[in-house]
Amino acid sequence: MPAFLVHGNPDSSRLWSRVVEHLGPYGEEVVAADLPGFAAAAPAGFPRSKESYVEWIEEQLEALGGGVDLVGHDWGSLLAQRVASTRPNLVRTVACGGAAVDREYPWHPLAQVWQTPGEGERYMEEELTDEFGIAHLVENGVPQEDAEANIWTTPHGKATILALYRSAVDIGEEWQPDLERIEVPAMVIWGKDDPYVPLAFGEALATRMKGELVVLDCGHWWPFERPEETAEALLRHWSEAA
Numbered sequence: 001m002p003a004f005l006v007h008g009n010p011d012s013s014r015l016w017s018r019v020v021e022h023l024g025p026y027g028e029e030v031v032a033a034d035l036p037g038f039a040a041a042a043p044a045g046f047p048r049s050k051e052s053y054v055e056w057i058e059e060q061l062e063a064l065g066g067g068v069d070l071v072g073h074d075w076g077s078l079l080a081q082r083v084a085s086t087r088p089n090l091v092r093t094v095a096c097g098g099a100a101v102d103r104e105y106p107w108h109p110l111a112q113v114w115q116t117p118g119e120g121e122r123y124m125e126e127e128l129t130d131e132f133g134i135a136h137l138v139e140n141g142v143p144q145e146d147a148e149a150n151i152w153t154t155p156h157g158k159a160t161i162l163a164l165y166r167s168a169v170d171i172g173e174e175w176q177p178d179l180e181r182i183e184v185p186a187m188v189i190w191g192k193d194d195p196y197v198p199l200a201f202g203e204a205l206a207t208r209m210k211g212e213l214v215v216l217d218c219g220h221w222w223p224f225e226r227p228e229e230t231a232e233a234l235l236r237h238w239s240e241a242a
Contacts, residue, residue: 002064003238005032006057008074008098009161010133010150012039015073015223022231026238033060035076037160038151048160049167054082061090069238073223074098075164078171081209084186085178093241094182095234097189098220099197100205101179103172107165108196114165124158140195141218141225179208186211187237189230191218212237 003026007015013032020027035053036042046052057079061068070091072080077096084094107115114120133152138144151157186209190202199215206213214233218225 003030003069003071003234004057004061004064005030006070006072006076006080007033007035007038008072008076008078009164010038010137010152010157011074011146012149012151014146014149015221016071018227019223019230019234022228023235026235031060031064033057037156037164041156042160047167048163050078050082050164050171051167053079053164054086057083058087058090061087066090067092069093069234069241070095071234072096074220078168078175081179081182081205082175084184085175085182088182088184091184093185093187093237094209094211095187095189095237096205097202097214097222098191098194100201101172101175102201102204102208103176104204105172105197105201107169111165114162115169117166120162120166124162128152128158137221141221143224146224176208182209185237185241187214187233188212189214189216189222189233191216191220191222191225193218194220196220 005016013034016032020030036046037048042048068091070080077099078101080094080096081101084091113123130153134147137147137150188202188206188211190199192215216222216226216229223230
């Protein structure tokens with residue numbers, strides 16, 4: 001069965017490169033996606049809303065023939081939760097972490113800035129410089145070369161972030177009811193010291209999804225920080241669902 005890996009903000013498919021290296025033969029069946037508007041500018045007319053990204057993922061899974069092992073980190077985690085809960089016919093298993101569909105989660109302070117018209121644009125223009133963005137990512141466990149490739153350094157990436165976050169102010173209220181009915185075999189992977197979404201939300205998500213919780217000794221970017229342990233968890237998850 002193929003696996004479909006979805007990154008978040010401010011990453012690209014390269015988020016998964018080190019994980020794939022540890023997947024052995026299964027790595028040959030992995031598709032690491034580049035969400036529209038991240039590694040490259042979105043196609044003309046693509047709305048860059050949470051709904052449009054869900055639809056885009058559904059189209060990719062349909063093209064793979066369904067029965068896919070879906071994996072998501074950060075925003076990819078939110079999108080994977082939604083697809084698994086509303087289109088289970090496309091998904092064999094789901095593994096996700098670094099973000100939770102949860103009514104009780106208050107968006108972290110920077111996300112709230114991005115969600116504020118005017119203030120978000122000002123922040124992107126005046127404060128989110130290449131130097132600051134790269135230094136922040138490296139400080140939080142992202143390898144230097146990957147930090148330098150992040151979308152915070154691009155105008156199209158900054159526009160994508162503003163549009164996507166503004167579409168998701170009430171994501172918990174809108175998406176949690178469907179997530180509570182999920183039946184797809186699930187795993188939740190979380191960094192013990194995630195500074196953006198505390199572990200308590202990962203614990204609650206695992207309970208909500210009736211899945212295994214894997215806690216790794218790292219921060220937010222577990223695919224970068226703990227690729228071998230991530231691969232081991234995914235291989236176990238996939239084998240148990242065989």
